Amino acid sequence: MGAENSTPSDLQTSYPATSYDSRQLDIAILAASQSIKHHITYNDSLDDLRKALGDLERTDMDLLVAVHRAAPAVVDALVDGERPHRKVFYIASKKLMIVTLPGKIHTIINPWLIQFFGCHDRHIGLRGLMRIEKGTHVNSTYSTGEYLSGKGADIIVRSRSARAGPALIIEILVSEEMPDLRLDARWWLENVDGVRVVLLVGLDKCGRRIKLEKWTNITADDSTQSGITKTAVCEQWMELSWGQAESSSCNSFIVNPGSIDPLVIGSAAELLNDTLLPSSLDYTISSTELQEMVEHVNQCF
Structure with a gap:
């Protein structure tokens, strides 16, 4: 296939690696939250908030819910709560929480991808070196004090090394929400050290279209800023x-x-943070494998 890529210019952003400022991205996420269909204002009643989220979960479709004026304690309660499949995205500077309530499509794709990576790991002879986590919440590397910004991921892939941070993040949502996923990709690449790749998976409601986007940071010397700048871009995609x-x-x-x-x-060397691994060992996904995933989703409905 051709190597043509299209990355919307408004989804690219540069920042100095030595003095990261999250305000622009926070503002973009806040603006995106205004288009979310479901809004809840938090009024210090965690039980009421849980009930409202529970009522919204009675659907088979993914939902995004914006919770305004959410205190850090509420975030902690939902992250550690009784429904670990919920993803919580908290922007501390705005006291804004975006909760993903996964529908049926979401819950089918997630285990398929975990199994896919496990099989791929064995196929290239690296069984036991990779740790795959589901629903892990990660705080921003650059946050300080009580008001931490943090985000939940659908799937995190990292080395089994005790100190290894997340190298690959996978985010899943129905494709109608792909712009929101792109903001998620930017947040991971700009906020958490060690993240090399963010893979976005968007499937439409009817199971007739699926798109993968691979997001990475590109670096460049910038004489107008101190040191190296990084830009989050969509490097490759397949649809x-x-x-x-x-x-x-x-x-x-x-x-x-x-x-x-x-x-x-x-x-594998990049995602498992092991320079001794052969550079020829790659994690890939083909159109045939992607079609198998879509067909699996459709069969489960």
Whole structure:
């Protein structure tokens, strides 16, 4: 496939590596939260908040819920609460909490991807070196004091080394929410040391279109700022859609133009933080494997 990539310019941002300022990203996330359909104002009643979230969970679709004026203690209660499948994204400077309530599609894709990485790990001979975590909450490297900004991830991949931070983050949502996922990608790359790759997975409600986006940081010397600047960009993407290919009279999943197939998620040396591993060992996902995931989701409904 061609190597053409399209990264919306408003999703790219530069910042000095030595003096990171999160305000621009916080403002972008706050603006995105205004378009979220479900809003809850927190009034110091955690029971009421839990009930409201529980009422919204009675659906098979992913939901994003913006909770305004949320105190850090509320975040802690929801992160450590009785529903670990919820993802909590907290922007301390705005006292804004965005809670993801995963629907059925979400809960089917998540274990499929965990199994996929486990099988891939064994296939390239690295069984036992990778740790895969589900629903882990991570605080920003750059936050200080009581008011920590933090975020939950669908899947975190890291080395089994005791001190290893998250290297690969996977975020899943219905594709209609892909702009929000892109803000998530920026947050991970700009806020948590050690994150090398963020993989976004967006599937439409009907199971007829799926898109993967691989986000990374690119670095460059900037004479106008101190040291090196980093920019979060969509490096590669792959998209499948249901339709009829020119060479066929039957409908099937088609790899859309511009897709990278297979999509290289990252090298084992990079994602497992082990320079002794051969550089030729890559974690990849092909259009065939991506189609298997979509078909698995559709069969489970």
